[in-house]
Amino acid sequence: MGVKTPITLQEANLLFPAYDFTQITPTKNGIIDTTYIINNATSAYILKKYERDISKKIQIDKTLLNLLSAHNLNVPKYLQENQEWYLYTKLSGEIPKNVQxxxxxxxxxxxxxxxxxxxxxxxxxxxxxxxxxxxxxxxxxxxxxxxxxxxxxxxxxxxxxxxxxxxxxxxxxxxxxxxxxxxxxxxxxxxxxxxxxxxxxxxxxxxxxxxxxxxxxxxxxxxxxxxxxxxxxxxxxxxxxxxxxxxxxxxxxxxxxxxxxxxxxx
The missing domain is CATH 3.90.1200.10 (Aminoglycoside phosphotransferase (APH), C-terminal lobe)
Structure with missing residues (x-):
């Protein structure tokens, strides 16, 4: 995760008006694509822009995530897209620091x-x-x-x-x-x-x-x-x-x- 293309909270709300976002936070890690954590009053989401021409991969990824979710695997759910920005559910939990x-x-x-x-x-x-x-x-x-x-x-x-x-x-x-x-x-x-x-x-x-x-x-x-x-x-x-x-x-x-x-x- 990381940020290459900046976007403001106002711009994000124009792209996805149904969600009424209240906070947007850029992620710090990652070297390829742009990723933000974005929140509204009830939920957190991932807002992503792919900084490369991978349209076929994106379509396969959407299909795969929907398939895995349907089988109750804990993966992000694709929600919506607009002007090359993609909105997903944000998963809960912490990255393991000390593997047991x-x-x-x-x-x-x-x-x-x-x-x-x-x-x-x-x-x-x-x-x-x-x-x-x-x-x-x-x-x-x-x-x-x-x-x-x-x-x-x-x-x-x-x-x-x-x-x-x-x-x-x-x-x-x-x-x-x-x-x-x-x-x-x-x-x-x-x-x-x-x-x-x-x-x-x-x-x-x-x-x-x-x-x-x-x-x-x-x-x-x-x-x-x-x-x-x-x-x-x-x-x-x-x-x-x-x-x-x-x-x-x-x-x-x-x-x-x-x-x-x-x-x-x-």
């Missing part, structure tokens, strides 16, 4: 239910395509050759298309209200492998790769998911996911500090 086993269990159950539904979504692009991994590797090869050698196995990375994956369920894309999990920011998802999706989530929820947490996740996930994941498969995908996100971080930051945080999985 109950967070792991809730995450696993959510992802299993999500994957049971998203396997039916086959009409979108593969998750990995938009990242142009080979181009990113070529750039890292010039600037951080030692890291390139560690990450070069990502050349021509290809994955099975089990269904739609989120691809970015880090802790800061989740909220917890006690033991109830909410997940948001599905917009950059795509077709991919479910074990890869779960591995990405565990990079953030289990950064030390504790076996206790991995096993707890797998037990909860496999109890609900129609497609099971083995311990060995998850460990294999954790290495791939860690290197993939290390590549993204080096490419974005132009330095290696945040990439090194993922070295536990290499």
């Amino acid at each position: 086993l109950y967070h792991i269990h809730a995450l696993a159950r959510f992802m299993a239910k999500f994957h049971n539904i998203s396997k039916k979504i086959t009409y979108t692009a593969p998750f990995l395509v938009s990242y142009e991994i080979n181009k990113l590797l070529a750039s890292v090869k010039k600037s951080h050759y030692a890291y390139y050698k560690k990450l070069s196995c990502l050349h021509n990375l290809d994955q099975k298309h089990d269904g739609f994956i989120h691809g970015d369920i880090f802790t800061d894309n989740t909220l917890f209200d006690k033991e109830k999990i909410a997940v948001f920011d599905f917009i950059d998802g795509g077709l991919g492998e479910f074990s890869f999706d779960t591995a990405i989530a565990l990079l953030s929820f289990n950064p030390s790769n504790k076996r206790l947490h991995v096993n707890a996740f797998l037990r909860a996930y496999n109890q609900t998911s129609k497609k099971k994941i083995s311990y060995d498969e998850l460990q294999k995908q954790l290495k791939i996911a860690a290197k993939f996100y290390a590549l993204l971080r080096i490419s974005h930051d132009k330095k290696t500090k945040r990439a090194q945080e993922l070295a536990n999985f290499w």
Whole structure:
């Protein structure tokens, strides 16, 4: 989340007059799209402007959110749009600061239910395509050759298309209200492998790769998911996911500090 395009409270009320907004607050995090928290007398909402040409992704995102909401998964609900501004419900809860086993269990159950539904979504692009991994590797090869050698196995990375994956369920894309999990920011998802999706989530929820947490996740996930994941498969995908996100971080930051945080999985 963050802000690139400013909007005033008065302008927001002109766009969505039925809501009678009383307060608007810009978010501080995020590097791509503009996001505000906006309130009226009774409720809080998310007001978003996508700062890129992703009209097809937006349509798929709206369909997906409605589908997940219909299956009682705690995700934002699309409400309305006007002049490239999109209004969603705001989820309640807090980003987990100190992950406990109950967070792991809730995450696993959510992802299993999500994957049971998203396997039916086959009409979108593969998750990995938009990242142009080979181009990113070529750039890292010039600037951080030692890291390139560690990450070069990502050349021509290809994955099975089990269904739609989120691809970015880090802790800061989740909220917890006690033991109830909410997940948001599905917009950059795509077709991919479910074990890869779960591995990405565990990079953030289990950064030390504790076996206790991995096993707890797998037990909860496999109890609900129609497609099971083995311990060995998850460990294999954790290495791939860690290197993939290390590549993204080096490419974005132009330095290696945040990439090194993922070295536990290499």
